[in-house]
Amino acid sequence: MGWTSDQPLIRMRDVRKKFGALTIIDGISIDVMKGEVICIIGPSGAGKSTLLRCINALVPIDSGSITVEGQEVNDPKLDKLALRRKVGMVFQQYNLFPHRTALANVMMAPLHVLKRGRAEVEAEARALMRKVRLDGKEDSYPGELSGGQQQRVAIARSLAMQPDVMLFDEVTAALDPETVKEVLVTIRELAEEGMTCVIVTHEMGFAREVADQIYLTDRGVVVEHGPPAEFFTNCRDERTRQFLSQVL
């Protein structure tokens, strides 16, 4: 297409989404540049997770526009599978495939979606398992792993598709406190390597540390955004102050 890397990798303009009579997203515009790390924070039910699912067309939007590398997601002729090859996603509940080993989970999509050779895919999958510090757990089934380990397998599984951008949907919300850190370290390493990331999180300390831009959403709109230093020290909006006083 006409997209070049100096344009936003993800460009959202006035995105709106209703579930029945309930407005979930009420006009959100966000740009994500290549290599940027965006954190979206805000109270529960603010539409953060839905917004992420709109980016890879898991949830269709009602109006507005989302482009990923110049490709319009809200286009009925969209090749969803092509879009999803570029956009990786990690979920709150990990959603690993319980009937396959950790390594097989990582290998499945490159094998069956990208139709690449098994030897090559397996070598890469093993490298990814090392990257998320799970070497030695290749043959474990998801049920035999802790929450934090499962989540890191899920990150490796998503990375195996070599996506251009990664979406993280409250990936530490279901974890025990002691395993949260290992997952956050993995994400931070990714961010430092230059992976474009959109992260929905409740971990304020992490957001402050890793984000280039922080967006606070509430009731389907962006209340305030800015680089972390600015965002946390001199926020202007009353709702932001209220939210931060509750979570910090």
Added chain:
Amino acid sequence: MGALLIIALVLSVGVGEAQAAPGTPSILATILKWTPLLAQGFALNITMSFLAMAIGTVLGLALGLGLISVIRPVRGFSWLVTQFFRNAPWLVLLFYCILLMPFDVRIGGTIVPLPGWAKATAGLTLPVMANVAELVRGAVQSIPAGQWEASEALAFSRLQTLRLVILPQCVKRMTPPWMNLYALVVVGTPLASIVGVNEAMTLTGDVLSSEGRTELLVPMYLYLLAWFFAYCYPIARATVALERRFQVP
């Protein structure tokens, strides 16, 4: 349970023996005499149950996938077929198959005869198909939505998601009720005796009428029952064991 059956069998033999006219061979000897024939009949029961289950499962898988199709007419048609055959009495379906299917079919140049047992098997296949379809639908729907979402996010097509992620997880969930269904099909095969198939039930009737001894009636049918029990009870036990093993803690 099995012990009870044996006790009943022994008792009925005893009672029959007491009623028997003097000079006739003992009931036990009569039963043993006819055992090879009954075993032959029972082998047909098992064959019919195997075939009905195998064909019905394959058809039922296809029909079950139809039930969860994203294409509305396919879903509707599958629903109709499933409901029809699930709610029809097996005996009625058997009658229809016997009456409506021809005596032979022409495949290419050769004429292949369709014996009664084959038609009866077809009649049993239909309810198996419908029940398996329901099992598939239920199992697919019991898989958490997150599995679909994760597969979609990895760019799997719907078919790939079903084949690689959803159905493999369904097999485990479907196995116990599927075995249960098989046991039901086995005990359903004597229905074929009503339409004249030479299975164990029909043969037992033939034996009784040729012997013409009323004191044989109860022990013979109990003996037949024991055959079915010996075959089906282990299946039921295995089903329960599997269910317990697959239970999510």
